[in-house]
Amino acid sequence: MKKYLLTIIVIFGLAAAVSADTIKATVNGMVCGFCATGIEKTFKTQTEVRAVNVDLENKLVTIQTKQGQTLDDSKIKKLLGNAGYSVVAVARQK
Amino acid sequence: MKTTTLLTLLLTTFSTALVSKAKPLSYVGGTMVMQENDETGHTISSDYTFTPTNAFGLYIKQEENGKDIFMLTPEFNTLLKRWNLPDGQGNIFNMTGAGLAHYRGNNQPCLWTAFLADYESRRWFFSYEPRFVWDGNIEKSVWQRARIGIAPYLANYNDLNTWIMFQVDHHPAKHDHFVATPLIRFFYKTYLFEVGYGSNQHIMVNWTIQF
Numbered sequence: 336m337k338k339y340l341l342t343i344i345v346i347f348g349l350a351a352a353v354s355a356d357t358i359k360a361t362v363n364g365m366v367c368g369f370c371a372t373g374i375e376k377t378f379k380t381q382t383e384v385r386a387v388n389v390d391l392e393n394k395l396v397t398i399q400t401k402q403g404q405t406l407d408d409s410k411i412k413k414l415l416g417n418a419g420y421s422v423v424a425v426a427r428q429k
Numbered sequence: 430m431k432t433t434t435l436l437t438l439l440l441t442t443f444s445t446a447l448v449s450k451a452k453p454l455s456y457v458g459g460t461m462v463m464q465e466n467d468e469t470g471h472t473i474s475s476d477y478t479f480t481p482t483n484a485f486g487l488y489i490k491q492e493e494n495g496k497d498i499f500m501l502t503p504e505f506n507t508l509l510k511r512w513n514l515p516d517g518q519g520n521i522f523n524m525t526g527a528g529l530a531h532y533r534g535n536n537q538p539c540l541w542t543a544f545l546a547d548y549e550s551r552r553w554f555f556s557y558e559p560r561f562v563w564d565g566n567i568e569k570s571v572w573q574r575a576r577i578g579i580a581p582y583l584a585n586y587n588d589l590n591t592w593i594m595f596q597v598d599h600h601p602a603k604h605d606h607f608v609a610t611p612l613i614r615f616f617y618k619t620y621l622f623e624v625g626y627g628s629n630q631h632i633m634v635n636w637t638i639q640f
Contacts, residue, residue, distance in 0.1 A: 364513025366551045368586045369616045372639060373456025389586040391551060417457040417481050421513035
């Protein structure tokens with residue numbers, strides 16, 4: 336029984352380790368779609384990023400990373416800063 | 430050619446240089462190409478944003494309406510201050526350029542600087558831009574422009590954005606001191622287009638593409 340339990344824990348642990356992140360960044364100043372294009376273009380140049388979505392209404396930038404890869408908060412803030420915006424909060428889900 | 434005539438043309442030229450730009454900066458690594466077509470001729474300009482607060486560009490204009498002037502001017506754009514607010518963004522920019530104007534075999538030096546203050550939300554747009562032009566030690570000129578805009582509907586990122594705008598220009602050195610131009614602006618993702626009709630009976634057509 337202990338072996339089965341251990342195997343299940345290991346499998347779930349490995350799955351979590353290689354899963355992709357969905358990162359939601361709440362951004363201030365993001366009011367213009369023309370300007371916000373820079374966010375999309377900036378994140379798409381990052382090798383860790385699979386997809387990015389800009390939601391002006393909810394002031395959200397949603398970033399999906401590739402399997403087993405992630406972006407840390409400081410890099411997200413730097414990239415959004417380079418695009419001209421301020422990050423208010425970053426939330427993550429696997 | 431009279432210095433004042435050249436100055437007026439330069440003033441008009443430079444005053445239209447940033448009309449169609451949503452901002453004089455984009456994102457780091459971003460390039461913008463703009464064209465303006467108005468009563469003074471045809472302008473094409475491009476800038477490259479190399480830091481979050483700086484862009485460098487080139488400006489080329491072919492004058493029309495009997496004044497066959499060709500202009501080539503580097504320009505340097507700087508973000509002086511930005512306010513990123515929950516429902517809006519405010520900015521103060523400086524744009525400065527120095528270059529040459531070619532007219533009837535003569536090259537004329539020119540120098541200009543401008544400040545652009547704007548505030549934009551998803552519903553409202555306001556901007557004010559004073560511009561100063563120096564033509565050597567002969568004459569100085571000042572020009573100013575203000576714009577107000579309203580979005581009739583709130584568009585999201587992937588939608589066609591529409592703005593109804595009203596622009597007022599004050600050119601103390603020109604015959605028409607004040608020119609009022611109602612215009613409509615459309616943009617979709619990286620494409621911006623606007624068209625207006627001024628009180629001086631000239632059509633304004635501008636576009637911008639961001640890469």
